[in-house]
Amino acid sequence: MRRILTVLILLLFCLVNVLRAQGQEIQAQEVQENQEEQEEKKKTDKKPDHRHQMFLKFGFVHTGSEIESFRIVVNGISVDLETYFNKNHAGFSGWFVGYRKDDTRFADFGHFINFGMFRVIGIPAMDLKISGGLEWGSPSLDFSKTRFSYRNGVLESYENLFLKKNFGVPKTEPSGDAVLYPFAEASILKRWRYILVETGVRGNIQSFGFDRYELAGDSLEFSSRDKTVIVPAVFIKFGLFFPPW
Amino acid sequence: MKRLLIVSILAVLTFAIGGCNKGKISNPLEPSNVYPGPSNSNSRQDESLYEWLPYVVVHTPGDALSAYQVAIPELMATGALRGVRVGIIKGEGRNIINSWLASTGLDILWIFDNYFLFEPDIEAAVDQAMALYPGIRYLQIGNEATTIIPRNEPQISIERYMDVLKRIYNHVQARYSNTILVTQSTFGSGGHGSSELERMIELGLREMSPSKLIVGMNVYSLSTANRYSHVISGSLRGYRVWVTETGTTNPDEHIRYVRDIYPVLRNNLRAERIYWYCLYCGDSGPDVGFGLIKNLQGQSFWSSPLYNLLAGRR
Numbered sequence: 001m002r003r004i005l006t007v008l009i010l011l012l013f014c015l016v017n018v019l020r021a022q023g024q025e026i027q028a029q030e031v032q033e034n035q036e037e038q039e040e041k042k043k044t045d046k047k048p049d050h051r052h053q054m055f056l057k058f059g060f061v062h063t064g065s066e067i068e069s070f071r072i073v074v075n076g077i078s079v080d081l082e083t084y085f086n087k088n089h090a091g092f093s094g095w096f097v098g099y100r101k102d103d104t105r106f107a108d109f110g111h112f113i114n115f116g117m118f119r120v121i122g123i124p125a126m127d128l129k130i131s132g133g134l135e136w137g138s139p140s141l142d143f144s145k146t147r148f149s150y151r152n153g154v155l156e157s158y159e160n161l162f163l164k165k166n167f168g169v170p171k172t173e174p175s176g177d178a179v180l181y182p183f184a185e186a187s188i189l190k191r192w193r194y195i196l197v198e199t200g201v202r203g204n205i206q207s208f209g210f211d212r213y214e215l216a217g218d219s220l221e222f223s224s225r226d227k228t229v230i231v232p233a234v235f236i237k238f239g240l241f242f243p244p245w
Numbered sequence: 246m247k248r249l250l251i252v253s254i255l256a257v258l259t260f261a262i263g264g265c266n267k268g269k270i271s272n273p274l275e276p277s278n279v280y281p282g283p284s285n286s287n288s289r290q291d292e293s294l295y296e297w298l299p300y301v302v303v304h305t306p307g308d309a310l311s312a313y314q315v316a317i318p319e320l321m322a323t324g325a326l327r328g329v330r331v332g333i334i335k336g337e338g339r340n341i342i343n344s345w346l347a348s349t350g351l352d353i354l355w356i357f358d359n360y361f362l363f364e365p366d367i368e369a370a371v372d373q374a375m376a377l378y379p380g381i382r383y384l385q386i387g388n389e390a391t392t393i394i395p396r397n398e399p400q401i402s403i404e405r406y407m408d409v410l411k412r413i414y415n416h417v418q419a420r421y422s423n424t425i426l427v428t429q430s431t432f433g434s435g436g437h438g439s440s441e442l443e444r445m446i447e448l449g450l451r452e453m454s455p456s457k458l459i460v461g462m463n464v465y466s467l468s469t470a471n472r473y474s475h476v477i478s479g480s481l482r483g484y485r486v487w488v489t490e491t492g493t494t495n496p497d498e499h500i501r502y503v504r505d506i507y508p509v510l511r512n513n514l515r516a517e518r519i520y521w522y523c524l525y526c527g528d529s530g531p532d533v534g535f536g537l538i539k540n541l542q543g544q545s546f547w548s549s550p551l552y553n554l555l556a557g558r559r
Contacts, residue, residue, distance in 0.1 A: 108468040144513040160515040162478045173440040177475040220456045222483040
């Protein structure tokens, strides 16, 4: 009986030791894993915050709207330089500067430059991008329209819609020959390592003047009002990693 | 699967960018809609010219009378001519062509010659012009006054011009209240005209009533029209605008010019009237090509494609 008891105690002792050794081994392993994880995390965290990816984008922009029954259609091309941060800064995923040429038939007007910030939100298979910024430039002639009304060949009245100029182009005359306005964009984009495709919609927040002239012979009655509207545009852009080397 | 999804979404959005305008699919590369309405039809043949406005500048050399007596009634008969712009030349007295034009029933914009503007008694000069051609309804005070006078002659500054304009305005309001004044037509090329118009505003143009003063301007390019549009949509809201000269020197381009440029001037400058420069611009010199007619021989003359279209000549 004593022998049996002694053997059992020895076996129990051995079992406890084995289990304790295994527990220590597991603990050590866990500590090591934790350490490795932490080191990995540190490495990840140390990934340079200010590294970025840059794309040079080329695109087509189609602006179309109907304001006071006047149809406004403007087509243009654009070039943008866009930077994606490695991680968000102050809620932004990147910034861009761009140039747009409206109505490519005319060189003297329809030039815009813009800049802004954006936030990218991951969705399955691609990204959703929300942007906002300011645009400044000399608009094309397409934003002004006049509708004349005649009766028996005599001019009775006319209505004039035009984009209000609220800014100037330095060193040019006349003054007040440019516009500055905010805009917002929503787009989806697919970004690979070297190329990017993006398409979306934009809303330009622009101020228009709408004037009415009524003629009775040569007596003139004039009424005017201003309105701020969101002029929608759609765009598609193709980007190349920049610089390519 | 992911790729298929991306391609599908991009394809749909690309189509959307192409645009679907009331059932008509438009191409993003097609020209912008600068020219609205009927003028945007490229396929239309030359049988009509909806964009034309029936006003023409008429020079008044006496030997042109016989040709004018054929051309002007011909244009009036088709409705292509309702008004002309002619000069009252200082020292000339009553011009034979002006007198004839006044008898035709045409709506006449009379230009008070630049050389009158140097008169110390400008009010008396206006009275003389009114006496020469009674019943003047539209009187334009000068034309490109600061730029057109030959360099070897006395020049008028825009400051002095505005002083004269204000005096004439006050005199006309007092004595000829049915007469509407038109400002000098500012220069038609480059940016000088729009800058000068802006200066005229600084010098008190808006002190004169928009019911009694029409803003005149000459416009020979879209760039110039664009610059003018900044001024008239800014400080000159509420004022009527007449484009008192426009045109091109190549007769083969006259029709295209009317189709393409007139709508832009109408839309951007809210131009009530556009005067074609000109019916007859002489038989030599840089302006010949502007003319709707030339090589006058009595009642016969060469006519441009635009004239033929307007007069219904085929």
